[in-house]
Amino acid sequence: MKATILSGLLVCCCVLAKHERKFPSDFLFGAATASYQIEGGWNADGKGENIWDHMTHTRPEVIIDKSNGDEAADTYHNYKRDVEMMRELGLDAYRFSISWSRILPNGLANYINEPGVEFYKRYISEMLKYNITPMVTLYHWDLPQKLQDLGGFANPLFPEWFEDYARIAYEKFGDRVKHWITFNEPREICYEGYGSTTKAPMLNATGVGVYLCAKHLVLAHARAYKTYDNEFRATQNGLCGITISVNWMGPLTDSEEDQFAAEIKRQAEWGLYAEPIFSQWGGFPKELSEIVAKKSKEQGYPRSRMPEFTEEEKQFSRGTADFFGVNHYTANLISANDYKAWNPVPSLYNDADVGVYIPPEWPQSASRWLRQAPNSIYKALTHLHKKYNGPVFYITENGWSTTPDAGLEDEDRIRYYRAALNSVLDALKAGVNLKGYMAWSLMDNFEWMEGYAERFGLYHVDFESVEKTRTPRKSAFIYKEIVRSRTVNPDYEPPNRTMWIEEGH
Numbered sequence: 006m007k008a009t010i011l012s013g014l015l016v017c018c019c020v021l022a023k024h025e026r027k028f029p030s031d032f033l034f035g036a037a038t039a040s041y042q043i044e045g046g047w048n049a050d051g052k053g054e055n056i057w058d059h060m061t062h063t064r065p066e067v068i069i070d071k072s073n074g075d076e077a078a079d080t081y082h083n084y085k086r087d088v089e090m091m092r093e094l095g096l097d098a099y100r101f102s103i104s105w106s107r108i109l110p111n112g113l114a115n116y117i118n119e120p121g122v123e124f125y126k127r128y129i130s131e132m133l134k135y136n137i138t139p140m141v142t143l144y145h146w147d148l149p150q151k152l153q154d155l156g157g158f159a160n161p162l163f164p165e166w167f168e169d170y171a172r173i174a175y176e177k178f179g180d181r182v183k184h185w186i187t188f189n190e191p192r193e194i195c196y197e198g199y200g201s202t203t204k205a206p207m208l209n210a211t212g213v214g215v216y217l218c219a220k221h222l223v224l225a226h227a228r229a230y231k232t233y234d235n236e237f238r239a240t241q242n243g244l245c246g247i248t249i250s251v252n253w254m255g256p257l258t259d260s261e262e263d264q265f266a267a268e269i270k271r272q273a274e275w276g277l278y279a280e281p282i283f284s285q286w287g288g289f290p291k292e293l294s295e296i297v298a299k300k301s302k303e304q305g306y307p308r309s310r311m312p313e314f315t316e317e318e319k320q321f322s323r324g325t326a327d328f329f330g331v332n333h334y335t336a337n338l339i340s341a342n343d344y345k346a347w348n349p350v351p352s353l354y355n356d357a358d359v360g361v362y363i364p365p366e367w368p369q370s371a372s373r374w375l376r377q378a379p380n381s382i383y384k385a386l387t388h389l390h391k392k393y394n395g396p397v398f399y400i401t402e403n404g405w406s407t408t409p410d411a412g413l414e415d416e417d418r419i420r421y422y423r424a425a426l427n428s429v430l431d432a433l434k435a436g437v438n439l440k441g442y443m444a445w446s447l448m449d450n451f452e453w454m455e456g457y458a459e460r461f462g463l464y465h466v467d468f469e470s471v472e473k474t475r476t477p478r479k480s481a482f483i484y485k486e487i488v489r490s491r492t493v494n495p496d497y498e499p500p501n502r503t504m505w506i507e508e509g510h
């Protein structure tokens with residue numbers, strides 16, 4: 006009798022545990038891409054030049070394989086096949102970006118390139134036809150070159166230019182797009198593009214450009230948010246947020262010094278952009294801004310290299326997001342004294358002055374910076390949840406790279422996705438208000454400075470072929486089953502290797 010009750014209880018617990026490890030039915034599963042990385046058609050039908058067109062054409066040697074996005078996966082012509090792939094995977098949502106210079110060739114809003122607008126309208130209609138929710142990023146790194154010529158993000162008028170562009174996007178597409186992301190990864194825009202040479206426009210204004218760009222980017226985001234809020238929300242009824250790269254930065258040891266170092270690193274990596282928008286007080290992160298002010302003085306600058314927000318600007322930017330988009334890939338362990346690398350003076354990393362350690366036993370992808378870290382999504386999301394009082398989150402990117410010759414049997418990508426999605430389940434269980442997850446990426450694409458040498462796709466793309474043939478990798482079948490079953494089954498093996506479209510898609 007006792008044994009029966011016990012085993013009954015056990016069955017009950019297992020069912021419950023299994024039930025708990027399920028994604029909610031309204032959780033949005035999707036995949037993500039970005040305009041310059043997939044579209045091609047770089048000068049098609051009136052599109053203007055952007056900073057990646059300009060840089061790859063004038064300085065091809067800065068890209069590892071001297072390639073560019075002139076053709077990429079040619080989504081400009083293959084968009085129907087892309088939507089077919091979304092249907093094959095059974096996706097609920099798809100995140101893509103609009104190329105600013107495709108709809109405003111000169112960057113400014115006096116002239117609209119209608120064929121560019123029509124392209125996005127066709128693309129969006131094709132998704133909606135199959136109930137796939139479009140999630141649109143307004144800016145994924147491809148600034149119109151004409152605006153860069155005027156200083157780009159360093160120009161204090163940048164927030165106005167961005168507001169004008171955002172308004173046109175809401176007007177043209179907002180009847181059918183309900184999820185807007187203003188910027189993708191401010192850190193990569195500002196630190197990598199303005200504060201170093203790792204992304205266009207390679208300005209390398211170390212220790213100055215990054216902070217100037219950060220302030221104007223935040224103000225531009227706030228303007229675009231307010232424009233949506235004041236002029237469109239009542240009729241269009243959508244959401245507007247921002248996507249920030251949040252790789253987990255934890256302390257190397259429990260010592261107070263390492264804990265403080267990790268906090269400074271978090272402020273330098275994402276706090277610069279998250280704090281002015283999501284904190285209650287607004288403005289740049291306190292400790293980092295004190296450090297920069299002090300160092301600037303010692304270095305002979307008449308004022309801090311970090312241009313503080315005025316009270317009015319703080320007020321203006323605070324609370325300007327309906328959700329927090331998180332791009333998450335990996336983790337670093339941060340130390341106050343060990344593992345320090347040389348950094349230029351002045352620079353963001355010289356200001357932060359911490360050491361970074363990455364355990365060699367964490368599995369390595371094809372990308373130098375990307376290793377599989379234990380339960381890092383859970384760590385990052387629960388931290389942000391607590392810090393910013395439980396905002397709505399979307400994971401807007403997460404994924405793994407392989408080499409071009411790695412083939413279709415991508416067991417390491419499968420291992421990464423399963424671990425990541427288990428970490429997502431842990432975060433959900435802890436009460437994080439996470440509404441969706443976008444895999445990076447739907448298909449192989451132009452990986453910026455790494456060209457086509459690193460592949461992130463669930464679908465392999467044959468860039469040599471005229472059609473840019475797309476073929477599902479094994480991970481595509483595994484992801485499809487996760488989306489379908491709303492669970493992560495570690496033992497699932499696809500029965501055969503043909504993609505099919507489920508009814509209803």
Ligand code: NOJ
Nearest residue numbers: 039189190332402445452
């Ligand atoms: C984040 C960026 O948003 C995306 O463009 C890039 O390809 C992936 N990380 C992988 O590096």
